[in-house]
Amino acid sequence: MPVYGPRALQGSVLNPYRDYLEGRVQNFPDLSGRRLLREIRSMGYEGSYSTLKPFLRELRPPRRAPFAVRFETPPGKQAQVDFAEFKVEFTDEPGVIRKVWLFSLVLGHSRWLWGRFVSSQNLQTVMRCHIAAFDAMDGAPEEILYDRMKTAVIGEDDAGVVTYNTSLVALLNHYGSAPKACKPYRAQTKGKVERPFRYIRQDFFLARTFRNIDDLNAQFDAWRCEIANPRVHATTERVVDEAFAEERPTLKPLPAIPYSAVLTVERRVSHEGMVAVDGNHYSVPETTRKRTVEVQNHVDEICIFEDGVCIARHPVLEGRNRRRVDPAHRKAPPPRPMQQRPKGVPQRSLAFYDAVGQRLAAGGV
Numbered sequence: 001m002p003v004y005g006p007r008a009l010q011g012s013v014l015n016p017y018r019d020y021l022e023g024r025v026q027n028f029p030d031l032s033g034r035r036l037l038r039e040i041r042s043m044g045y046e047g048s049y050s051t052l053k054p055f056l057r058e059l060r061p062p063r064r065a066p067f068a069v070r071f072e073t074p075p076g077k078q079a080q081v082d083f084a085e086f087k088v089e090f091t092d093e094p095g096v097i098r099k100v101w102l103f104s105l106v107l108g109h110s111r112w113l114w115g116r117f118v119s120s121q122n123l124q125t126v127m128r129c130h131i132a133a134f135d136a137m138d139g140a141p142e143e144i145l146y147d148r149m150k151t152a153v154i155g156e157d158d159a160g161v162v163t164y165n166t167s168l169v170a171l172l173n174h175y176g177s178a179p180k181a182c183k184p185y186r187a188q189t190k191g192k193v194e195r196p197f198r199y200i201r202q203d204f205f206l207a208r209t210f211r212n213i214d215d216l217n218a219q220f221d222a223w224r225c226e227i228a229n230p231r232v233h234a235t236t237e238r239v240v241d242e243a244f245a246e247e248r249p250t251l252k253p254l255p256a257i258p259y260s261a262v263l264t265v266e267r268r269v270s271h272e273g274m275v276a277v278d279g280n281h282y283s284v285p286e287t288t289r290k291r292t293v294e295v296q297n298h299v300d301e302i303c304i305f306e307d308g309v310c311i312a313r314h315p316v317l318e319g320r321n322r323r324r325v326d327p328a329h330r331k332a333p334p335p336r337p338m339q340q341r342p343k344g345v346p347q348r349s350l351a352f353y354d355a356v357g358q359r360l361a362a363g364g365v
Contacts, residue, residue, distance in 0.1 A: 013047040014040075014055055024207070025059045032203040034231070073108035076250030078180075079141040081105050081130075083121055083149060084197040086205060092212045100213060103129040106196055107141065110243035111233045113196055113224055117216050119319045120278060124263065126151045127171055128299050128316065131259060137244075139251025140175040147182050156181075167263075174259045176252035196228075203227065213319050263297040267304075273329065275312075277302055279320035283329045284312050 014021070017040045024031055024039070033056050037049050083101045090098060103126070104115040114133045118125050134140045146152040154163045162181045172178055204223045210216040229240045236243065267275045269291050274281040277295055282302055284293065288311060296303040297316075304312040314324050 012051070013045065014051065017043065017045055021055065022059065025056065028206045029060055030198075030202045031206055032199065034227075035203045038227075074250075075109045075247040076139075076252075077142050078108040078145055079105050079143075080108060080145045081152075082147050082197075084200075086117070086201075088210060088216065090212050090216075091209055098213075100216070102197070102200065104196060104200075105129075105133045105144075107137070107244065107247060108145075110238075110247040111196075111236060111240050112137065112244035112247070113228050113240070115200070115220065115224065117213055117220060119213060121149070121151060122278060123151050123165065123167055124278065124297055124299065124316070126168065130168075130171060131299060134175055134254065137248065137251065139248060139253055140172075140177045141251060142176075143178045143180045144172065145180045145182055152179060153181050171259055174255055176255075199228075217318075260298060265295050265297065266292055267295045268292055274323065274325075275304055280317040281323045282312065282314045282317075283323075283325040285329045286331055 020040065020043070021036060024036060033049065033053060036056065037045075037052055040052075081104070083103055086100050086102060088098050088100055089096065098119075100117045100119055101121055102115050102117050104113065106113050114136050116129050116132065118129065152165055152168055154165055156162045164179045164181075169179060204220060204227075208219065210219065229244070231240060232238065233240050233243075265277075267277065269275055269284055269288060270281075273284055273286060273288065275284055275293060275295060277297060282304065284304055284306075288306055290306055293311070294305040296305065300316055302312075302314045302316060303310055304314075312326065312329065314326070317324055
């Protein structure tokens, strides 16, 4: 069968950008049309998105989406949470492919999006992300829908009663929210959070470079605030930020007292005076005597204790294999003492030694 390419764009305002668009779609087939529109507009394109769409449609035929029933939730009722895996090569570590996960929370009614790239899906990370998301939206929804991720759903008995992680339940109770598990084998019930993952890959993640995970999150926050949430949502046909402004008053108000949970473990102090916690290393003072210390893993802080006394505090590091050394934990080496002159040896001036050198050079005795 013959293979047809896109129609010629004779007289089209897209002609100057044809080669660029074909190259971008060939190298990154999943780049979104809106992303490509922004790129060629920065190059001078003044046409509309409706002019660009037919050309992109011929470059890549649309995928057929499976039929799904659309469920809408009232304002303040529900948010959906999930993780998506991404692989990235940071420019700070060329040649090393890192696996990171995007924690994403989407409000069901307004489709307002919050997210953070993390290097672990452990409980402390999940709790930190929930707290940061609630702070960003200045409230909490009535319930949060989860896939069967291990940090949320522990199990389910024969009667269909779901057991949730008690630490996560305690956090949600503090904010006036409650967990709800997605039905088994019914991933479409959390489509409001899974569809944005595809949108994020296509419109944000592809064809970008990132120095490290901090730079990745900084770029993502800028994109989320400047592109994703100010856009007209394709399903609701409303500006996400405007819908969120109407939904925000229906959220549960933030509690007056910040949430504080503690996970206590014992850790050994290395010969370098470092303690390993969740794949990262934190310093302790040089005066630490014991080889085993107690570590309190708070939501956003690491506290290290010796004999019940806190000897070190550190902010939680994102990523893995990172080190944090508190300068106060390392004493500066003492200054080297001046070499003293033996007793009985007279002090000579520099001029004396200079004169001796000149006589020796002249062959004198």
